[in-house]
Amino acid sequence: MTIDCSGLAKSFGAHHALKDATFRTTFDHTLALIGPSGGGKSTLMRILAGLEFPDAGSVTVNGKPIEYTEEKLAVYRRRIGVVFQSFNLFPHLTARQNLLLPLENVHHFSDAASRADQALERFRLTPHAEKKPSQLSGGQRQRVAIARALAIDPEFLLMDEPTSALDPEMTAEVLDVIADLREAGQPLVLVTHEMGFARKTADVVAFVAEGAVAECRPAEDFFDRPETPGARRFLERILKY
Amino acid sequence: MKGRLFLDRPRAPAPRWAKVATFTLLLLLLSLICTGVLLGSGRQWQAVWGYRQAFWNGWLLTVGLSILALVGSTVIGVLAALAKRSEILVIRYLSTLYVEFVRGTPFLVLILLLWFGMPQITQQASRLLVGVLALSLFAGAYIAEMVRAGIESVGASQRESARAIGLTSLQTYRYVIFPQALRHILPPLAGQFASLIKDSSLLFVIGLPEVTYTAQQINSATYSTLESFLPLALAYLVLTIPISLASKVLESRFRFET
Numbered sequence: 001m002t003i004d005c006s007g008l009a010k011s012f013g014a015h016h017a018l019k020d021a022t023f024r025t026t027f028d029h030t031l032a033l034i035g036p037s038g039g040g041k042s043t044l045m046r047i048l049a050g051l052e053f054p055d056a057g058s059v060t061v062n063g064k065p066i067e068y069t070e071e072k073l074a075v076y077r078r079r080i081g082v083v084f085q086s087f088n089l090f091p092h093l094t095a096r097q098n099l100l101l102p103l104e105n106v107h108h109f110s111d112a113a114s115r116a117d118q119a120l121e122r123f124r125l126t127p128h129a130e131k132k133p134s135q136l137s138g139g140q141r142q143r144v145a146i147a148r149a150l151a152i153d154p155e156f157l158l159m160d161e162p163t164s165a166l167d168p169e170m171t172a173e174v175l176d177v178i179a180d181l182r183e184a185g186q187p188l189v190l191v192t193h194e195m196g197f198a199r200k201t202a203d204v205v206a207f208v209a210e211g212a213v214a215e216c217r218p219a220e221d222f223f224d225r226p227e228t229p230g231a232r233r234f235l236e237r238i239l240k241y
Numbered sequence: 242m243k244g245r246l247f248l249d250r251p252r253a254p255a256p257r258w259a260k261v262a263t264f265t266l267l268l269l270l271l272s273l274i275c276t277g278v279l280l281g282s283g284r285q286w287q288a289v290w291g292y293r294q295a296f297w298n299g300w301l302l303t304v305g306l307s308i309l310a311l312v313g314s315t316v317i318g319v320l321a322a323l324a325k326r327s328e329i330l331v332i333r334y335l336s337t338l339y340v341e342f343v344r345g346t347p348f349l350v351l352i353l354l355l356w357f358g359m360p361q362i363t364q365q366a367s368r369l370l371v372g373v374l375a376l377s378l379f380a381g382a383y384i385a386e387m388v389r390a391g392i393e394s395v396g397a398s399q400r401e402s403a404r405a406i407g408l409t410s411l412q413t414y415r416y417v418i419f420p421q422a423l424r425h426i427l428p429p430l431a432g433q434f435a436s437l438i439k440d441s442s443l444l445f446v447i448g449l450p451e452v453t454y455t456a457q458q459i460n461s462a463t464y465s466t467l468e469s470f471l472p473l474a475l476a477y478l479v480l481t482i483p484i485s486l487a488s489k490v491l492e493s494r495f496r497f498e499t
Contacts, residue, residue: 051401074409077404077405077406089402090399090403091421102406105408106408106412
């Protein structure tokens with residue numbers, strides 16, 4: 001998978017979330033976006049997910065430039081899967097209905113029901129299919145969200161801090177699922193605070209700080225020999241505890 | 242009695258015997274009063290009974306009127322709420338103007354305005370049309386605010402989720418926002434519907450022969466005030482109590498935790 005961003009900028013009022021994010025990377029499975037809070041990694045992910053319009057710059061994914069108009073983005077978003085931090089399931093629908101909603105109403109699959117059941121089965125959610133999100137644990141909810149994003153056969157999966165709202169045990173549960181996805185060859189881009197996990201799972205790491213991509217290199221290289229002082233400071237602080 | 246009248250903390254559950262005893266005592270007392278009033282000397286139930294067909298017709302008109310206005314006000318309310326969220330300024334301002342105008346005006350004034358104003362525009366006005374229109378416009382403004390608040394109670398993360406999985410805005414309203422908003426809208430909406438039925442009594446001022454108007458006619462004809470107006474109160478209660486019961490049932494059906 002190839003992602004090519006150039007000169008991305010995005011402001012929210014007076015706050016410049018992204019100033020000039022430029023990077024180009026090719027990876028087999030997983031790109032991890034890491035960096036300090038408020039550095040712009042979530043904004044970058046949201047632009048990649050077609051949920052935010054950049055003020056300037058361009059994005060090309062797998063050779064196809066993303067056109068930032070609402071109509072084109074609506075089509076683009078159908079090809080990808082997005083998993084958020086939390087609260088992204090529909091609370092009035094059961095787990096199975098959460099999966100069926102896009103399968104039936106957006107993608108109009110004739111085999112929507114069997115696709116939903118397969119996805120639930122894959123993530124060991126069959127016993128929970130008829131439960132509403134409030135009846136599921138945090139880890140189970142996030143697995144339903146992942147199942148919903150994958151049931152449509154997306155080109156790739158984007159995950160915005162999928163474990164940051166979970167306690168350690170559930171974090172492990174979700175990280176296991178993500179590691180399995182990698183084994184299954186599902187391309188994914190993920191924003192994460194789990195450095196150990198990023199190091200083990202990611203092929204490439206993009207270090208996002210102060211509204212720019214400071215480094216974008218293979219994970220091993222980056223964690224062993226960070227090049228920029230910002231990345232060095234960030235890793236030192238994190239590894240201290 | 243060591244029970245306090247007002248409490249600043251959750252009250253302890255009352256023992257069962259106390260509930261039963263209090264309820265029985267109150268029932269007994271009220272029955273005594275009612276029997277005294279209803280069957281006391283000089284009550285002319287016979288005279289009023291002769292007008293039962295007129296009363297029944299009036300009640301049917303109140304029911305019909307309320308059903309029409311219920312549909313009308315819901316349509317107006319939902320449209321006004323959506324208009325208030327529109328990106329087009331004119332539509333947004335018009336909706337705000339309507340809601341604020343109606344909410345700031347007494348219902349009686351609105352009825353008079355429509356009754357005396359409409360013939361000047363349309364040459365003629367039927368009592369029924371003015372009645373339904375006045376009720377729909379009046380309740381619609383309140384419903385608009387309830388629907389708007391309900392829509393806004395559905396978090397931004399839900400809209401974003403809907404956008405991310407590729408739903409169109411229409412689908413987002415249909416599958417995500419309205420089902421969740423309904424939970425917040427339903428209880429006040431039921432109250433509004435009950436109000437609407439009660440408010441329809443004010444339409445007697447334009448001579449619409451609904452049940453209040455009829456009861457008044459019966460009173461004038463028989464000089465039996467209590468005998469005319471006590472059944473009137475009951476006639477409204479049999480409509481409003483089922484609504485509040487239905488709203489409780491619906492509320493529990495739509496309940497889910499977020």
